Amino acid sequence: MTTQIVTGIGGFIGSHLAEALLKQGHHVIGIDQFNDYYDPSFKRKNAHQLLQHSAFKLIEADIQSLNWQDLLEDVEIVYHQAAQAGVRASWGDGFRHYTERNINATQIMLEAAKDAKSLQRFVFASTSSVYGNAETMPTPETICPQPVSPYGITKLAAERMCWLYQQNFGVPVTALRYFTVYGPRQRPDMAFHKFFKAAIFNEPISIYGDGQQTRDFTFVSDIVAANLLAGEVSEAIGEVFNIGGGCRVVLADVLKTMEHIMGQPLQKNYIDRARGDARHTSADISKAKKILGYQPQVSLAEGLAREWEWIQPLYK
Numbered sequence: 001m002t003t004q005i006v007t008g009i010g011g012f013i014g015s016h017l018a019e020a021l022l023k024q025g026h027h028v029i030g031i032d033q034f035n036d037y038y039d040p041s042f043k044r045k046n047a048h049q050l051l052q053h054s055a056f057k058l059i060e061a062d063i064q065s066l067n068w069q070d071l072l073e074d075v076e077i078v079y080h081q082a083a084q085a086g087v088r089a090s091w092g093d094g095f096r097h098y099t100e101r102n103i104n105a106t107q108i109m110l111e112a113a114k115d116a117k118s119l120q121r122f123v124f125a126s127t128s129s130v131y132g133n134a135e136t137m138p139t140p141e142t143i144c145p146q147p148v149s150p151y152g153i154t155k156l157a158a159e160r161m162c163w164l165y166q167q168n169f170g171v172p173v174t175a176l177r178y179f180t181v182y183g184p185r186q187r188p189d190m191a192f193h194k195f196f197k198a199a200i201f202n203e204p205i206s207i208y209g210d211g212q213q214t215r216d217f218t219f220v221s222d223i224v225a226a227n228l229l230a231g232e233v234s235e236a237i238g239e240v241f242n243i244g245g246g247c248r249v250v251l252a253d254v255l256k257t258m259e260h261i262m263g264q265p266l267q268k269n270y271i272d273r274a275r276g277d278a279r280h281t282s283a284d285i286s287k288a289k290k291i292l293g294y295q296p297q298v299s300l301a302e303g304l305a306r307e308w309e310w311i312q313p314l315y316k
Helices: 011-023 040-050 092-111 150-169 191-200 218-231 251-264 286-292 300-313
Strands: 005-006 027-032 055-061 076-081 119-127 174-180 204-208 215-218 240-243 246-248 268-271
Touching: 005 011, 005 246, 011 027, 011 040, 011 218, 027 040, 027 300, 040 055, 092 119, 092 150, 092 191, 092 240, 119 150, 119 218, 150 174, 174 204, 174 218, 191 204, 191 251, 218 240, 240 286, 246 251, 251 300
Parallel strands: 005 027, 005 076, 027 055, 076 119, 119 174, 174 240, 204 268
Antiparallel strands: 215 246
């Protein structure tokens, strides 16, 4: 029975990951600030489910205000999921939230991790946004990152910070670059959540650009599986891995699949392309398959059906 920390515990991915760790019999310390980037009631609901477990402890605080030396004393694995998310919101006045929550918070944790005697792994949640408009599809980890959003810049900076602490102090870091994650508990500012919600209320959806952009969509349980593998496989230390769903899909085709699942058409409103959005993303996951033994399990149609099932009682 080990003690593990998950930051961003109230969030979409963090709550699923903590749940999986508790099922495996671990003690989990969950950390979340419950900030108002989106409605905190979603996060509190996720955290409430975790609080039913006797092996779960919740710390409600800003990462930067905690005593990480004490926190990490008996902890074996840290899953650092907390971040200021959202590509489009990272422009303008809100940028300081991204530097504070993505770069500064990560540095504070790494600084404490270098002296943590029991720490065996520090798994950092990175993003496909570090690639920007990648020239190679599917994109391997070896390609030069070229973020096209302020969000992507801060995540890349935090990821690079991880390597500095790994190379200089031996902090056992692994980074996972997530490609468009979806599924139950998805944030309300994310596309599929917005599309399903609009359908429930019979409202039009906004599509940025022409709908021909492509994404590598990854179901949340596959993301959780990748994190668990990253925490176990010793060869993962010092490595970065793409974590994708295994296929690249055109947005227009995704919308057709959603309409089929819901049994109703979506009202589409095409608007200008969003600044900072990559036109195409596609993960080369061969490295994750080889070293981690990662293999995505959930198809897009199955994953969307599960998200639709979860979202209906939320709004109906």
